[in-house]
Amino acid sequence: MKKWEENVRRVVPYTPGEQPNQPDMIKLNTNENPYPPAPGVREALAALHTEELRLYPDPAADELVTAVAESYGVKKDQVFVGVGSDDVLAMCFLTFFNGDRPILFPDITYSFYDVWAELFRIPYERPALDSNFHIRKEDYFRENGGIIFPNPNAPTGVELPLCEIQEILEHNRDVVVIVDEAYVDFGAQSVLPLIEKYDNLLVVQTFSKSRSLAGMRIGMAFGNPALIRYLNDVKYSFNSYTMDRTVLAAGAASVKDQEYFEKTCRKIIETREWTKRELRDLGFCFEDSMANFIFATHESCPAEELFQALRSRHIYVRYFPKGRTFNHLRITIGTQQEMETLIAFLKEYLGQRQI
Numbered sequence: 001m002k003k004w005e006e007n008v009r010r011v012v013p014y015t016p017g018e019q020p021n022q023p024d025m026i027k028l029n030t031n032e033n034p035y036p037p038a039p040g041v042r043e044a045l046a047a048l049h050t051e052e053l054r055l056y057p058d059p060a061a062d063e064l065v066t067a068v069a070e071s072y073g074v075k076k077d078q079v080f081v082g083v084g085s086d087d088v089l090a091m092c093f094l095t096f097f098n099g100d101r102p103i104l105f106p107d108i109t110y111s112f113y114d115v116w117a118e119l120f121r122i123p124y125e126r127p128a129l130d131s132n133f134h135i136r137k138e139d140y141f142r143e144n145g146g147i148i149f150p151n152p153n154a155p156t157g158v159e160l161p162l163c164e165i166q167e168i169l170e171h172n173r174d175v176v177v178i179v180d181e182a183y184v185d186f187g188a189q190s191v192l193p194l195i196e197k198y199d200n201l202l203v204v205q206t207f208s209k210s211r212s213l214a215g216m217r218i219g220m221a222f223g224n225p226a227l228i229r230y231l232n233d234v235k236y237s238f239n240s241y242t243m244d245r246t247v248l249a250a251g252a253a254s255v256k257d258q259e260y261f262e263k264t265c266r267k268i269i270e271t272r273e274w275t276k277r278e279l280r281d282l283g284f285c286f287e288d289s290m291a292n293f294i295f296a297t298h299e300s301c302p303a304e305e306l307f308q309a310l311r312s313r314h315i316y317v318r319y320f321p322k323g324r325t326f327n328h329l330r331i332t333i334g335t336q337q338e339m340e341t342l343i344a345f346l347k348e349y350l351g352q353r354q355i
């Protein structure tokens with residue numbers, strides 16, 4: 001090891017899902033939305049003047065914050081925005097998790113949490129989900145330095161009912177509790193109204209999944225104005241101009257089209273429910289998912305074999321080979337037609353396998 005390497009911050013980075021690019025592929029591996037963003041996004045981008053790009057963007061992202069606050073029925077000082085919810089969550093870890101006690105998140109969950117904890121040197125513990133991959137609320141009733149979990153959880157899709165989240169909040173009035181609602185728009189119940197009651201609750205959402213804007217990078221946090229102020233202090237100590245001019249315009253246009261948003265979410269939910277029935281008929285088992293993906297295992301065919309078989313047909317799903325998830329596949333909900341192609345392939349593959 002070179003002398004200078006002693007002073008390097010060494011980290012094991014998060015591994016994002018692969019981004020293959022084949023013309024005939026069906027991409028069901030990173031929970032993107034199969035439908036295009038709201039039509040207003042295209043108009044907003046077309047109306048941008050290249051000339052204006054010589055100027056810095058608004059550091060307060062006021063256009064976007066205002067549109068989000070109006071659409072979600074909260075005040076502007078209850079909203080923080082960032083470059084995707086990954087940026088928002090990283091800022092939250094840096095801002096709120098500075099105690100000596102370990103923060104808590106489930107053993108099976110979004111795999112960025114332990115990466116940020118390691119990066120920022122935050123102690124953490126990971127209470128195990130039960131054998132059906134459900135969060136056990138009692139695991140979060142002990143002393144800790146903060147709590148974070150997605151709802152619905154990823155990659156399981158399982159929703160923790162609002163009343164159980166409220167119990168967790170009641171047991172944790174002295175630490176910040178973050179609920180990562182990346183998938184909440186696909187039918188789960190949001191805890192957003194609870195920010196009025198709990199001044200230590202942060203609700204994080206993203207434009208990447210339900211608003212079809214993964215490529216634009218927009219995320220947000222809702223919470224008590226004091227929490228939002230602390231977040232902004234850290235943001236301004238790191239990078240003031242996180243949201244560029246294109247992002248602000250596109251994000252505001254997206255939020256203003258509630259009808260399109262509801263229509264596309266509804267279509268995905270319908271396709272998800274259809275896919276659940278078909279997968280069950282084919283011998284797959286899974287907990288009920290309230291997200292835009294299904295986390296499934298097959299009664300006889302190993303997940304890794306299916307993953308490879310699908311891959312050779314250019315159908316990409318996500319496979320987490322380590323630990324308790326080694327025999328599961330996470331399948332994103334695409335268009336109805338994409339899911340019909342997936343099911344037809346599985347039917348044929350599993351049928352031939354039995355002969």
Ligand SMILES: *Cc1c(COP(=O)(O)O)cnc(C)c1O
Pocket residue numbers: 031083084085086087110150154180182205206207208214217218219
């Ligand atoms: C996708 C995802 C995010 C991050 O999404 P961004 O694209 O960075 O907004 C955060 N949390 C969970 C649980 C996710 O699945």
